[in-house]
Structures are given as structure tokens and as C-alpha cells.
Amino acid sequence: MKKRGRTWRCRRRRIQMQQPVNLSSTTGLITLRQWMHKADYHGNHLIPALFTDTGRGLMTLKPLKVDDVIISIPKRLLITTQTAWDSEIGDYIKSCTPKLTPLQVLCIFLMYEKAKGLNSLWHPYISVLPQVYTTPAYFSNEELTSLPRFLSIQAQQQVLTVKGAYEAVADILVTMETMFAFCHGVMGFEEFRWAWFVINTRSVYMKQDVSEFLQPEVNTYALAPLLDLLNHSPTVEVSAAYNKSSQCYEIKTKTPYKKYDQVFICYGPHDNTKLLVEYGFTVPHNPHNVVMFEIDEIIKYLTCQLSSQHSHGALMEKKLQILHSNQMTSDLSYSLDGLSWKLQTVLRILCMDFNELNSWKRILTGGECSKQTELKSKQLANECIQGALNSNQETVQKVRLLPTSQHVDLVLSVCEERKLILESQL
Numbered sequence: 001m002k003k004r005g006r007t008w009r010c011r012r013r014r015i016q017m018q019q020p021v022n023l024s025s026t027t028g029l030i031t032l033r034q035w036m037h038k039a040d041y042h043g044n045h046l047i048p049a050l051f052t053d054t055g056r057g058l059m060t061l062k063p064l065k066v067d068d069v070i071i072s073i074p075k076r077l078l079i080t081t082q083t084a085w086d087s088e089i090g091d092y093i094k095s096c097t098p099k100l101t102p103l104q105v106l107c108i109f110l111m112y113e114k115a116k117g118l119n120s121l122w123h124p125y126i127s128v129l130p131q132v133y134t135t136p137a138y139f140s141n142e143e144l145t146s147l148p149r150f151l152s153i154q155a156q157q158q159v160l161t162v163k164g165a166y167e168a169v170a171d172i173l174v175t176m177e178t179m180f181a182f183c184h185g186v187m188g189f190e191e192f193r194w195a196w197f198v199i200n201t202r203s204v205y206m207k208q209d210v211s212e213f214l215q216p217e218v219n220t221y222a223l224a225p226l227l228d229l230l231n232h233s234p235t236v237e238v239s240a241a242y243n244k245s246s247q248c249y250e251i252k253t254k255t256p257y258k259k260y261d262q263v264f265i266c267y268g269p270h271d272n273t274k275l276l277v278e279y280g281f282t283v284p285h286n287p288h289n290v291v292m293f294e295i296d297e298i299i300k301y302l303t304c305q306l307s308s309q310h311s312h313g314a315l316m317e318k319k320l321q322i323l324h325s326n327q328m329t330s331d332l333s334y335s336l337d338g339l340s341w342k343l344q345t346v347l348r349i350l351c352m353d354f355n356e357l358n359s360w361k362r363i364l365t366g367g368e369c370s371k372q373t374e375l376k377s378k379q380l381a382n383e384c385i386q387g388a389l390n391s392n393q394e395t396v397q398k399v400r401l402l403p404t405s406q407h408v409d410l411v412l413s414v415c416e417e418r419k420l421i422l423e424s425q426l
Contacts, residue, residue, distance in 0.1 A: 020049040020050060020051045020052075020057075020059055020260070020262065021049060021050040022047060022048075022049055022059075023047075023048040023049055023050055023056065024047040024048055024049075026048075028124075028127055028128045029048050029128060031124045031127075032124045032125060032127075032128055032225065032226065033226070034124075035124035035125070036077060036124075036225060036226060039074055039076050039077050040074045040076070041072075041073065041074055041077060041226075042072075043071055043072060043226075044061070045060055045061045045062045046058045046059070046060055046061070046070070046071060046226075046263060047059055047061060048226075048229055049262070051262050053284075054231045054262065055231075056229060057229060057230065057231040057262045057263075057264075058071075058226075058229050058230050058231075058262065058263050059260060059261065059262055059263070060257050060259065060260070060261055060263050061259065061260070062259055063256070063257065063258055063259050064253055064256060064257040064261075064263065065256050066253065066254055066255070066256055067252055067253070067254070068252065068253055069250050069251070069252050070230070070238070070251045070252065070253050070263055070265075071226070071227050071230070071250070071251050072243075072246065072248040072249070072250045072251075073224040073225065073226070073227050073248055073249045073250075074247065074248050075242075075247045075248065075249075077224070077225055078206070078222045078223065078224055078249060079106065079109070079110075079122070079125075079222065079223035079224075080106075080206070080208060080221070080222045080223075081102050081105050081106065081208065081211065081214065081219060081221075082208070083109065084105050084106065084108070084109040085211075085213070087109060087112075087113075089108070089109070089112055089176070092176075092179075093105055093108060093109070093213070094213040096172055098215070099213060099214055099215045100169070100213075100214060100215065101214065101215050101217060102208075102214055102217070102219040102220075102221050103165070103196070103199060103200075103221060104165065104168065104169050105214070106195070106199050106203075106221055106223070107165075107169070107192055107195040107196055107199065108169060108172065108173070108176075108195075110126070110195040110198060110199070111173070111186070111187055111191050111192060111195050112176065112180075112183065113126060114126050114186070114191070114194075114195075115180070115182050115183045115186045115187065115191075116182060117182070119182075124225075125223075125225040129198055129202075130198075131194065132194070133194075133197040133201060133280050134280035134281065134406050134407060134410060135158065135197060135201070135276075135277065135278070135279070135280040136151075136154070136155030136158050136159065136276075136277055137155075137158050137159050137162045137193060137197070138193075138197075138280075138407070139155065139407050140407075142402060143402060143405070143407050143408065143411075144156065144159070146395075146398050146399050146401075146402060146411075147395075147411065148391065148392070148395040148415070150273060150292060151273060151276070151277070151411065151414065154273070154277045155277065158277060162192075162193055162196055163189075165192070165196060166189050166192045166193070166196075169192070173187040173188070173192070174187070197280075198223070199221055199223065200278070201278070201279050201280065202223060202228040203221045203222055203223050203228075204222050204223075204224050204227065204228075204240060204249060205220050205222075205240070206220060206221070206222035206241075206242050206249060207219070207220050208220070208222075222242075222249065224249055227249070227251065230251075230263060230264060230265045231262065231264055231265075232264065232265060232266060232267045232275070232279070232281075232283070233264035233265075233266060233283070234266060234269065234270075234283055234286055234287055234288055235255075235266075235287070236253070236254070236255040236264045236265065236266050237253075237254035237255055237266060238251050238252060238253055238254060238255075238265050238266060239251070239252045239254065240252075240265070251265060267279070269288045270288060271286060271288045271289045271290050272286050272289055272413070272414050272417055273414060276410055276411075276414055280410070281410070282410055282413045282414055282417070284413070284417075285417075286417065289335065289336075289417050289418075289421060290333040290334060290335045290340075290421070291333065291334045291335070291388060291418050291421050291422060292331070292332060292333055292334075293332045293333075293334065293343060293384055293388070294332070295320075295323065295329040295330075295332065295346070297384065297387070297388075298332070298346065298347070298350065298380070298384055299316070299350070300387075301380060301383040301384050301387055302350055302351075302380060315354055315357070318357065319349055319350055319352070319357065322349060322357075322360055323346060323349060323350075326364065328342060328345065328346055328349075329346075332346055334385070334421060334422070335421060336420075336421055336424050338425055339381060343381075344377070344381075345363055345364065347377040347380050347381055348363055348369045348373055348374070348377045349363060350377075350380065351373045351376035351377045351380060352369065352373050353372075353373075356369065356370055356373060382426065385422050385425075385426060386426070388418075388422055389419065389422045389423065389426075392415055392418050392419055392422065393419075395411075395415055396412060396415050396416075399411050399412055399415070400412070
């Protein structure tokens, strides 16, 4: 027998490290699958596995072709507001005034069921859910204050939203602590934040009937055990809906898979900033990544050649009036494909002199601007991009001074993707 060399052994070890690790034999996931099978779940071709690039996900044990059903979760295993109505706290939740939102109802129900521990029907599912999340609401104050502006605004808004949502139901939760002994001390903000992110990061879209017990808003949240282990990929396509005939929530793939592949779903065409804020993760080389510019940032870099400050102000005021009236001051993006049409148009209008500005409308219909304006707009674009690069580098240096954490790594990954975009066409 031929003796294998060191190169062969290293290659084999590298391949083994890249292979997914089957998690179906772990205690919590065994219990979850057994519990689901008792509730008429019959899926056996998807198993939990640990992948080197995404962490925990679902692996297929058979090839999947286009339009195959990836997974089908019976109605009785879905957690919806109806699930809460049918529980022992259903009547109490229905009686709350003012009426609750669907999200509030599900948060309260999850907190209650988690507090019950092993006595909860839903314990096999709740026990395998993440106990903390990596969304900005879980960032430390030091981490929050170190965020770049484009992330900081959304992060601070999320923190305020979650706190406001908790305060809106705090009295209800205090009452429940007195009603149920097992709820004492476990119905506070930390538990509410956990429930809020379980629903916001793991629920599927399932439109439900209007209820007289809820505030008049669209009710679309549903939690689906095991299905929520499917990871996001921006390059796959799926169709998902509740099948009234089978009474199951089903996902069909539009992307074929080979045996032992990780199976993905797509949350939508989100860039990494959106994914980090809403879900607590990023995707390397995300094709939807963009760098957004604010109109105030662009104006800061604009150099006007007019000598009269009054004329400059009047001219700029007219330009801004044109941009605002045509909804041209937001969604100004820059990607690996270059400047968006909207951003290019804004730059050209901002660089027009007084005479050319009188015919600005032709720019909106695909017409050309003067060579002088085109040159100025390209110079302005370069200044904006270079300014964004400098700001991005300052953020990286600031964030790297923080204690190492998953939060820090996520922010740095967003900054690195921004750098790649900004440098792509300089």
C-alpha cells in the first residue's frame, strides 16, 4: 500500500475541518425532533448541522430540485396569536386595555411559557432558542457610542423601540408575576428583550385574520420550530406560505441542492447594515451591500465657484428645493456597480451653475449636462467617496480599541465591506 505523504494528510485535515458537523444527536435537538414528530411533523431529510461559515443551520440528506418542498410545519406547531388565545393566559391577554399588538401578545406568551420551564408544552422548542442575540440592542454602551453614524442612528432607534415596547406592557408583566408564582422575577426587561428578538429575528410571514382582541394592525408573525434554523443567503430564491389544504406552513426552493448541502432561505435583498441591525449577522461579499450618502454630507464637500456668498446661498437654496420637490434627497447609494442613477443626478444638479440650472429637468429624463458640470460632479463624487473612506477608517480604529467581542467583529465586517465598495472605482 502506498504511503500517504504530509501534503495529503494536510489536505485531508483541511477538508474534514470544512465538513459540517451533524448536530441531530445533541440532546436538545433530539428532544425537539421527537416532540415535533408527535405533532405530525414528518420531515426527515433536513437535519441540524454546524457549518464553518454560518454556524448552526440545516443540511439536506437528499438532493433537492426546483419547487421541492424544503420543509413543512404543521399548524399545531406554529406559535401565533391564536396559540396565545388558546393558552391558559388567553383570557387575561384578551382583557388587557388598551388592546395589545400581535408582537406584544407573542412576547408575553413566550415569556410565560419560558417561565414554566419543563411544564411548558413548548419547552422542547424554547430550550433550543438562543438566549442572547447580537443585534445592537444587546451592545454595551461603549460599543454603541463607537458606532459610525450610519449604524448609530438605527442602533439607537432599536434600543429605544425595545425599551418603549417593554414599558408599554410592564404593568401587565408585573401583574402576571403576582398571578403565577413561577413568573416571579422572570418577567422583567431582560426576558422581554429576549422574547422581542426571538420573534423579530426568527418569525415567518403569515397573514392572519383580524381579531377584535388586538389593535387594528396587520397580524403576520408566526414562529415555526426547526424551520427557523434555516440560514439566510442573498443568492437563493424560495417561496413560502401557509398551505390551507395541508394546514402546514411550507417553503419551496427555487434553488437546487446536492446531498449534504446546507439549505438556505432568503430574508430579502438586504445589505449588511440591515442584516446586522435587524438580525444580528452579516454576509461576506453580500451582493446587496451599498454605501448610502446623505444630502448634507454631499453639500459639505461641494465647492462653489461663485464669488458672492449671497448668490451661492440663493443658488444652493434653489437646488435643494428642486431636489426635495422631486424626492431626490434620500436613497443616494454607491455600490460595486458604481454610483446609482439617483446619486449621479443629485451630484450633477448640485454642480450646475445658475444658467444651466434653468434646464435641470432634462437631467431627470436622461439628458446630458455640460462637460464642465459633468467634470465637477465627478470631482465631487471622488471627494465624497474619499471622505467616506476616511470616516470609515476612523471608525475601524476606534472600534478596534474596544474589548474583543462578536459585536465588534460584526461592526468591523460591515466596515470592511464598505471599504471594498468605496475603493472599487477610485
